[in-house]
Amino acid sequence: MKRFLSDTGVLFTRLMRHIVRSPDTIITTAAMPIAIMLLFVYVFGGATNTGSVPYVTYTLPGILLITVASGIAYTAMRLFEDMSGGIFERFQTMPISRTAFMWSHVLTSIVANVVSLILVIGLALVIGFRTGASAGRWLAVIGIMLLFTLALTWVAVVAGLAAKSVDGATAFSYPLIFLPFISSAFVPTATMPGPVRWFAQYQPVTSIVNTLRNLFLGTPVSGDIWTALGWCVAILVVFAIIARLLIHRRTA
Amino acid sequence: MSSPETTPRKQAAIIATSITKSFGEHLVLRGVDLEVAPGSIHALLGANGAGKTTLIKILTTLIKPTGGSASVAGYDVAAQAQRVRESISLTGQFSAVDGILTGQENLELIARLRHLSHPQQIARDLLERFSLADAAGRRTAQYSGGMARRLDIAMSLIGNPKVVFLDEPTTGLDPSARLEVWDAVTQLRERGTTVLLTTQYLDEAEKLADRISILHEGTIQAEGTLGELEHLLPPKKVEYVEKKPTLEDIFLALTEGKKSSK
Ligand SMILES: Nc1ncnc2c1ncn2[C@@H]1O[C@H](COP(=O)(O)OP(=O)(O)OP(=O)(O)O)[C@@H](O)[C@H]1O
Ligand SMILES: [Mg+2]
Numbered sequence: 001m002k003r004f005l006s007d008t009g010v011l012f013t014r015l016m017r018h019i020v021r022s023p024d025t026i027i028t029t030a031a032m033p034i035a036i037m038l039l040f041v042y043v044f045g046g047a048t049n050t051g052s053v054p055y056v057t058y059t060l061p062g063i064l065l066i067t068v069a070s071g072i073a074y075t076a077m078r079l080f081e082d083m084s085g086g087i088f089e090r091f092q093t094m095p096i097s098r099t100a101f102m103w104s105h106v107l108t109s110i111v112a113n114v115v116s117l118i119l120v121i122g123l124a125l126v127i128g129f130r131t132g133a134s135a136g137r138w139l140a141v142i143g144i145m146l147l148f149t150l151a152l153t154w155v156a157v158v159a160g161l162a163a164k165s166v167d168g169a170t171a172f173s174y175p176l177i178f179l180p181f182i183s184s185a186f187v188p189t190a191t192m193p194g195p196v197r198w199f200a201q202y203q204p205v206t207s208i209v210n211t212l213r214n215l216f217l218g219t220p221v222s223g224d225i226w227t228a229l230g231w232c233v234a235i236l237v238v239f240a241i242i243a244r245l246l247i248h249r250r251t252a
Numbered sequence: 253m254s255s256p257e258t259t260p261r262k263q264a265a266i267i268a269t270s271i272t273k274s275f276g277e278h279l280v281l282r283g284v285d286l287e288v289a290p291g292s293i294h295a296l297l298g299a300n301g302a303g304k305t306t307l308i309k310i311l312t313t314l315i316k317p318t319g320g321s322a323s324v325a326g327y328d329v330a331a332q333a334q335r336v337r338e339s340i341s342l343t344g345q346f347s348a349v350d351g352i353l354t355g356q357e358n359l360e361l362i363a364r365l366r367h368l369s370h371p372q373q374i375a376r377d378l379l380e381r382f383s384l385a386d387a388a389g390r391r392t393a394q395y396s397g398g399m400a401r402r403l404d405i406a407m408s409l410i411g412n413p414k415v416v417f418l419d420e421p422t423t424g425l426d427p428s429a430r431l432e433v434w435d436a437v438t439q440l441r442e443r444g445t446t447v448l449l450t451t452q453y454l455d456e457a458e459k460l461a462d463r464i465s466i467l468h469e470g471t472i473q474a475e476g477t478l479g480e481l482e483h484l485l486p487p488k489k490v491e492y493v494e495k496k497p498t499l500e501d502i503f504l505a506l507t508e509g510k511k512s513s514k
Contacts, residue, residue, distance in 0.1 A: 086348035095337040
């Protein structure tokens with residue numbers, strides 16, 4: 001255990017240097033969701049009736065999910081680069097903790113995404129995002145976002161392990177970035193046509209968005225929160241198992 | 253450390269016995285036997301796709317053999333993998349240098365993972381030894397191919413592993429960078445480290461190795477010192493060769509002969 005912590009720490013420091021030395025990975029991660037947020041707030045927002053709620057507050061949960069979905073593309077890219085050169089193999093032939101390497105990538109992914117999320121929330125506050133959420137509700141928001149980031153990080157790990165090229169390693173994030181658009185994130189699902197509405201109501205993003213929105217607005221959090229947590233845990237478990245199998249296959 | 257199952261069970265630094273490996277239907281290694289004496293440099297010579305990297309991966313615990321057994325530094329690669337890892341290092345065919353980090357940081361990283369004290373000093377000493385001190389603070393993405401390969405080898409020497417594996421250490425390097433790497437390998441011999449290196453270049457095996465194994469069609473076709481291998485040439489052939497036969501002549505004779513006998 002001591003070995004695991006110290007090896008993970010050393011490898012995590014290495015990856016954090018990558019991020020500090022190419023800050024564009026964080027800026028690019030935050031830039032796209034910020035652009036989408038500005039577009040929706042200043043261009044499309046007027047057309048959507050969100051009552052007394054400022055549109056930026058209404059839409060921020062979806063923007064946060066898009067931030068993570070675009071951030072994990074870099075998680076997959078960093079992992080792919082280590083796997084395709086000789087770096088992973090050198091570490092595996094050393095007497096270090098067997099799991100430290102993977103956890104250093106997971107930890108780095110979480111830290112990088114949290115920094116991007118803080119940037120996005122900061123800008124949202126500047127353009128009018130307001131919440132009366134209590135400390136407890138903020139804790140719930142943070143917990144859900146961390147769980148969501150962890151779950152998508154394992155999706156990225158699978159992509160990084162399975163990919164044959166850098167483009168392949170990052171392409172999986174595009175559909176994920178797109179998912180919030182077919183959810184309750186930007187317009188109420190009730191306005192959508194039949195089959196699309198059905199998909200929008202039952203896909204994971206809607207329950208997460210609804211939960212976050214209710215937490216921000218101070219309105220009662222319905223059963224959505226359990227659906228949201230269930231989705232996150234399910235994605236996490238399934239993709240962590242697939243990642244394990246992929247690693248195992250490499251050493252067969 | 254003194255319990256019977258952890259004490260080295262044999263003298264040779266590397267022993268492979270009837271190693272086979274298949275990827276699905278594709279049988280890459282068909283029974284490889286290899287023995288490398290401690291402190292010697294052994295070259296594994298083979299063409300593209302002969303299975304050199306596959307054998308190295310098995311000996312360095314990266315993949316498991318389909319059949320057969322192997323031990324490195326006295327430890328079984330399957331049953332005592334972590335012990336093997338404590339005794340070896342690998343400079344793989346593909347660079348394991350982190351391009352975003354500096355040379356100094358790359359070396360410190362490995363020293364920290366090996367839990368050595370004074371990682372900075374270790375890094376400085378190795379940079380000096382491999383003539384990289386001037387480039388210590390530069391990101392290695394800017395290094396030339398020869399510099400990066402030397403750093404890669406230097407990273408392998410941290411913690412003084414007993415057995416060092418070098419998979420095609422000079423492939424893709426220009427002639428002067430090749431000489432630099434040869435120097436680095438020769439230094440290892442002076443320190444008593446056992447080296448197993450793979451190469452496609454016959455002159456490299458000739459220059460560096462105490463003993464040479466020729467891997468072809470999944471088995472070791474011949475093994476010995478350069479002198480011993482020369483005797484394997486068909487006598488008729490020797491007559492007509494004006495100069496001393498090169499390893500190339502031997503290699504071609506052995507592998508061609510094999511093909512025509514099929
Ligand atoms: N993971 C794998 N899955 C399937 N086939 C593989 C795998 N690894 C190697 N092979 C096949 O095994 C054979 C031997 O490969 P290997 O890399 O060991 O050769 P090599 O002697 O190192 O060649 P080179 O000089 O090109 O490095 C090749 O035909 C290769 O395609
Ligand atoms: Mg190879």
